[in-house]
Amino acid sequence: MNPRSNAAAARLPLLWLFVLQSCPCFGGGDFIQGYVPHQAGSLTFSSHIAKIIFENCAGCHQPGQSGPFPLMDYATVSKRSRLIADVVGRRFMPPWLPEHGYGEFVGERRLTVEQIGEIQQWSAEGSAQGDPAQTPAPPVSSGGWQLGRPDLILSNAESYELPAAGRDVYRNFVLSLPAQPTRYVRAMEFHPGNRAIHHASIRVDPTPESRLRDRREPGPGFGGMEMPPTAETPEGHFLSWQPGRGPYVTAPGSAWTIPPGADLVVQLHLKPSGKPEPIQPELGLYFTDQAPTNHLFKLLLGSKHIDIPPGESAYVVEDHFRLPVDVQVTALNPHAHYLGKDLQGFAILPDGTRKWLIWIPRWSFFWQGDYRLKQPLALPAGSELHLRYTYDNSDANPENPSHPPQRVRYGIQTTDEMAELWVQLSATPATLEVLRQVCSERVLQDIITASETRLQIDPNDAEAHTRLGSIQVSSGLISQGLRHLWAATNADPQLDSPHYYLGLHYRQQNQLAAARREFQKTIQLNRDAYKAYGNLGFIAEQQGHRSEAEKYFKQVLEIYPQDPLASVELSALKQADPPATPASKK
Amino acid sequence: MNGARRIAAVFWALCIGVAACSCIHQNSAASSNSNKGADARIAAKVYIFVNNDCPIANRYSPEIRRLYEQYAPRGVAFWLVHCDPQETEAGVREHNQQYSLTLPIIMDRDQSLARRCRAEVVPSASVFSDQGGLVYHGRIDDRLAEIGRERPQPSRHDLAEALDAILTHRPVAVAETRAVGCYISNVPRLSQQTR
Numbered sequence A: 001m002n003p004r005s006n007a008a009a010a011r012l013p014l015l016w017l018f019v020l021q022s023c024p025c026f027g028g029g030d031f032i033q034g035y036v037p038h039q040a041g042s043l044t045f046s047s048h049i050a051k052i053i054f055e056n057c058a059g060c061h062q063p064g065q066s067g068p069f070p071l072m073d074y075a076t077v078s079k080r081s082r083l084i085a086d087v088v089g090r091r092f093m094p095p096w097l098p099e100h101g102y103g104e105f106v107g108e109r110r111l112t113v114e115q116i117g118e119i120q121q122w123s124a125e126g127s128a129q130g131d132p133a134q135t136p137a138p139p140v141s142s143g144g145w146q147l148g149r150p151d152l153i154l155s156n157a158e159s160y161e162l163p164a165a166g167r168d169v170y171r172n173f174v175l176s177l178p179a180q181p182t183r184y185v186r187a188m189e190f191h192p193g194n195r196a197i198h199h200a201s202i203r204v205d206p207t208p209e210s211r212l213r214d215r216r217e218p219g220p221g222f223g224g225m226e227m228p229p230t231a232e233t234p235e236g237h238f239l240s241w242q243p244g245r246g247p248y249v250t251a252p253g254s255a256w257t258i259p260p261g262a263d264l265v266v267q268l269h270l271k272p273s274g275k276p277e278p279i280q281p282e283l284g285l286y287f288t289d290q291a292p293t294n295h296l297f298k299l300l301l302g303s304k305h306i307d308i309p310p311g312e313s314a315y316v317v318e319d320h321f322r323l324p325v326d327v328q329v330t331a332l333n334p335h336a337h338y339l340g341k342d343l344q345g346f347a348i349l350p351d352g353t354r355k356w357l358i359w360i361p362r363w364s365f366f367w368q369g370d371y372r373l374k375q376p377l378a379l380p381a382g383s384e385l386h387l388r389y390t391y392d393n394s395d396a397n398p399e400n401p402s403h404p405p406q407r408v409r410y411g412i413q414t415t416d417e418m419a420e421l422w423v424q425l426s427a428t429p430a431t432l433e434v435l436r437q438v439c440s441e442r443v444l445q446d447i448i449t450a451s452e453t454r455l456q457i458d459p460n461d462a463e464a465h466t467r468l469g470s471i472q473v474s475s476g477l478i479s480q481g482l483r484h485l486w487a488a489t490n491a492d493p494q495l496d497s498p499h500y501y502l503g504l505h506y507r508q509q510n511q512l513a514a515a516r517r518e519f520q521k522t523i524q525l526n527r528d529a530y531k532a533y534g535n536l537g538f539i540a541e542q543q544g545h546r547s548e549a550e551k552y553f554k555q556v557l558e559i560y561p562q563d564p565l566a567s568v569e570l571s572a573l574k575q576a577d578p579p580a581t582p583a584s585k586k
Numbered sequence B: 001m002n003g004a005r006r007i008a009a010v011f012w013a014l015c016i017g018v019a020a021c022s023c024i025h026q027n028s029a030a031s032s033n034s035n036k037g038a039d040a041r042i043a044a045k046v047y048i049f050v051n052n053d054c055p056i057a058n059r060y061s062p063e064i065r066r067l068y069e070q071y072a073p074r075g076v077a078f079w080l081v082h083c084d085p086q087e088t089e090a091g092v093r094e095h096n097q098q099y100s101l102t103l104p105i106i107m108d109r110d111q112s113l114a115r116r117c118r119a120e121v122v123p124s125a126s127v128f129s130d131q132g133g134l135v136y137h138g139r140i141d142d143r144l145a146e147i148g149r150e151r152p153q154p155s156r157h158d159l160a161e162a163l164d165a166i167l168t169h170r171p172v173a174v175a176e177t178r179a180v181g182c183y184i185s186n187v188p189r190l191s192q193q194t195r
Helices: A006-010 A014-022 A045-056 A074-078 A081-089 A113-124 A209-216 A429-457 A462-474 A478-491 A497-508 A512-525 A530-542 A546-559 A564-574 B002-021 B055-059 B061-074 B089-098 B112-116 B158-167
Strands: A152-155 A160-162 A169-176 A183-191 A197-205 A256-258 A263-270 A277-279 A282-288 A296-303 A315-322 A327-335 A340-348 A354-360 A371-379 A384-391 A419-426 B044-050 B076-082 B105-107 B124-129 B134-138 B144-146
Touching: A045 A074, A045 A113, A074 A081, A081 A113, A160 A169, A169 A209, A183 A197, A197 A209, A197 A256, A209 A263, A263 A277, A296 A315, A296 A384, A296 A429, A327 A340, A327 A354, A340 A419, A354 A371, A354 A419, A384 A419, A429 A462, A462 A478, A462 A497, A478 A497, A497 A512, A497 A530, A512 A530, A530 A546, A530 A564, A546 A564, B044 B061, B044 B158, B055 B061, B061 B076, B061 B158, B076 B158, B089 B105, B124 B158, B134 B158
Parallel strands: B044 B076, B076 B105
Antiparallel strands: A152 A282, A160 A277, A169 A263, A183 A256, A183 A282, A197 A263, A296 A419, A315 A384, A327 A371, A327 A419, A340 A354, A340 A384, B044 B124, B124 B134
8 A cells, every 4th residue: 555655745845735735635624723844745654653643542443442443554544544634633532521731630642733733744645654664563452451360350241232223322230249358449440342332430339229220120230321329439439431541540548448248330331333232341350458548538519400491502500619628639520411511620729729620621421531630639628619511502512412402401311411520539537527527418408409400390200209308307307208208109109219218207206007018018119128128127126026027137138138237136036035126227 | 068168157157146146246337136125217326335444334334224224115226335445345245244234235446436426435325316417425314413423313314315305206405415434535546556
């Protein structure tokens, strides 16, 4: 393959270069602003372009990695030179959302103006090869685990088949660890195994809720963007993967914990490829014996007050939070859906100085990820963290899920919108405790706002009624809370959770018959409702029905072998002594 | 020897027949009888430009198949056109099996068909009426605004709209649209190779 010789190109005067620039046949057009062209014909694949491509692109664009086609030699690069010139010129590739100069992040993928201009000029001049003998060697992929063989490799037992066509799919796999003591994870590596996986996020569920949800749904894993609330990012760590992302290695002393019996939940964003794809990624874990001494905290900036009129092209959502203590910001994870356009996170210090956390001027739902700061950013107490997100719900936004545009409010689905900025903080144990207390109230208020918003959209949203009702009852707003819980049972007679919370309330009021009735209803609707069995066990114990109590606690342990309360109660019941005073179930 | 020659002639005729049935043609020798279910009179000819390793073209495979199944029985002839001389017929056949594509294929190694169709990008489609004029060329639908910006679903099905117009004897309203993908002219044509 040698479309144009070096000698011929070198003889072109600058005038011809001007003509070639403007000729669409050669992928012409303006060069990136600030680029000073090289002498015409002096750029060849071997002299300049190979190095840029191999160092910045071939990591993903090689067999076995995420790129959809290889860019490993002259043939594969030159036949796409015009496309490459286009996408690097727009900074669509290499994929990196945060604007340079507004926060410094590990692993920034960015070409310089010089590199972009060289690619553009090389393409415009006909993509000369140069001397093949002088071409640098392409990168060699290890193909295996970058950190060596993991201590444990987890994968979903059954492969999931992604359909050939249709919208993007969200699928969650629940990975159970062998029964073992507490594990501390110092590093993690994710191998997607299939290009259809576009990004992944991993959470830890110390309860069996995710596993039970998986069991209720046919096929491997369960669908949707919403994981059970018990599946959480462990101790403030952001565990995610995007194409090109290597292993996640924790800082010394900052391992994250997997408690005994916990499951890992891997949420995958899958993009149909045109043919059915088998999905069976691998997650490699590397352990340490050292419990974490440096702790991280995930602070959630965000807003549920989102109500974007159709056609609105610059709808702004804001939130802020005043830091009660000194902290260091270590990582960020911005999140919005398809209408997100311009995402800003910044801090205003007590002296009025603004420090940028992150600025994404061209948000892409597809390329979302988390970003680790190169150096922790120290912020003193009294600093205000700000979120300012702009959304485009007009028809001019091609990624708008609705044509014509519809009213869009807060919600989990991709046709709803979200505004979140997870801010990972590092602080002393004492200051982390202050943050936890302050933020727990924010989180509670957030859940209330989210539920109220969902009820405005759909007054028959049984899950929103349940969430709101349970919080109100436990906060002392009994009659309001009960009204919501009853509304949930009417809105969805098959939903077990409102009955469970009604049972808790009646048990709290010592109305044991009513409590029994509600817990019985719960297990009738959901045979995996281990907490309802547990409560029935405590009620039976209270009423002196010991064998019945034993039966219920055994039922709990069948569903959730690690349940601590059921184990303790069963042991106590098996002894000849009078039954211990039952502890309250949450 | 006459008998042997006759046998050889029959053998080669069978081979050619088999080759025709495997539906890979070398550039514009495509005949109407390679389209499954086509009427004797062709209402329109559709050339869809693709290649094996373009992820955008591959994602279009189910839609291409759907259009073929919908319009071929109504007299529309379809071909998938490959303009990359690096591709082999065996590679294209294997690829199409993976993507469940049964359309007949043209290997357009010198890109002369692409030029006749004014096809600049993969994937794209060019439509000729029964009178032989190019009545539409461009994108299959508008799902891709640009590389990396994709609609959750298309709002305009441009190729289908053009075919609907032809089949109902109306003029094609939009003759040309901008397709998004890899540039065909970027791929060195067979005539440019030094070997």
